[in-house]
Amino acid sequence: MLSYLVAIAIIGGIYSLLTLGLNLHYGFTGLINFGHVGFFALGAYASALLTLAGLPFAAGFAAAMLIAALVALPLGLLAIRLRDDYLAIxxxxxxxxxxxxxxxxxxxxxxxxxxxxxxxxxxxxxVGGAEYAYLGLVVALNGLAFLLVHRLAASPFGRLIKAVRDNEVALVSLGKDPVGVKIRVFMIGAGLAGLAGALYAHYITYLSPEQVIPLVTFYVWMAMIIGGTGRNAGVVLGAGILVLILEGSRFVRDLFPGVLDTEMASIRLAIIGLCLVLFVLFRPRGLIGDGVER
Incomplete structure (x- = not known):
């Protein structure tokens, strides 16, 4: 039972890193990113391939962040000038x-x-010691990422990215460049997603295309909405609640003993979707919302 709880905590920490990156994109800057799982996939495969080739884990993690951030640069240059709906597409x-x-x-x-x-x-x-040590690594990297995003948001650059979100036209009138701000934010958030992918790859020890489908991005959006966009503590809390919902929905099968596995998957998705709808209805700004009207 304890090892199962440790596994849930590790997956929750990985989702927390992913959500911190997306919150930097949307919560602070207003960039609608529906392809966050792409950076997650780049980081996962980059670190996995490099460590399989014999490189140390630190090099794999660093490469995961760097490659995801570098790929975000041309994507940002191509798409960052688009309107919100086109950027999402x-x-x-x-x-x-x-x-x-x-x-x-x-x-x-x-x-x-x-x-x-x-x-x-x-x-x-x-086996037991490795699980606890890996949990410690995930918690430490989450702490560093949380501190990075917090300090970034509290800096003069943080005020710029919030201005991009709230009133980009006013920012341009003051002589600031919102495009450069958006691209830098896009790269930093992508780097965090790449790091989350590397942690996921080395924990699961197996990767396939089915693990990087758009549904993962939907889950990360759900965690951010549950916790509260624009608040780091909120998105970390939201990621934890998301994993509890995902894992808790597995036990719903006990209530439907005659249901097939394929049908049960649809029921789980319906339950997860219902939880999101309820959060949006009763806590539209999340559990720790920032109080900003969007």
Missing amino acids: VTLGFSEIIRIVITSEEWLTGGVQGLPGIPRPFGGLG
């Missing part, structure tokens, strides 16, 4: 392109057969 298309490339380039990624045997840190500590 472009980013969603980007994540699907990444998934298609992963599926088709079997020589590198294993394609639909997946990429097995990804090494996990702390293997010498034994």
Whole structure:
């Protein structure tokens, strides 16, 4: 039972990193990113492939963040001037392109057969010790990411990104460049998603295209909405609640003993969707909302 709780905490921490990156995009800057899972996938496969080639874990994690951030640069230059709805479509298309490339380039990624045997840190500590050590790593990286985003939001640059969200026209009239601000934010949020992908890859030790579908981005949006956009503590709380909802919905099967597995998957999604609807109805700004009208 304890090992199951540790596993839930690790997955919750990974979702927390993902949500912190998306909150930087949307909560602070107002960028609608529906392709967040694409950066997650880049980080996961980059770190997995590099460590399988013999590089240390630190190099894999660093490469995951760097590659995700660098890929966000041209995407940002192409799409950042678009209106919100078009930006959402472009980013969603980007994540699907990444998934298609992963599926088709079997020589590198294993394609639909997946990429097995990804090494996990702390293997010498034994099964139990490795789990606790990995949880400590996830918590530490979450703490660093939380501090980074918090300090960024409290800095003069943070006031700029909030101005982009609230009134971009006024920002331009003051002689500021919102495009440069958006691109930098896009890259930082993508780097956090890449780091989350690396943590996921080395914990699960197996990757396949089915793990990086758009549904993952929907889950991250759900965590941000539940916790409260624009508040770091809110999105971390939202990520924890999201994982509890996802895991708790698994036990609903006990209430429907005659239901097939395929039908049960649809019921789980319906329950998750209902939870989101209820949060939007009764807590539209999330559990720890920022009070800003959007």
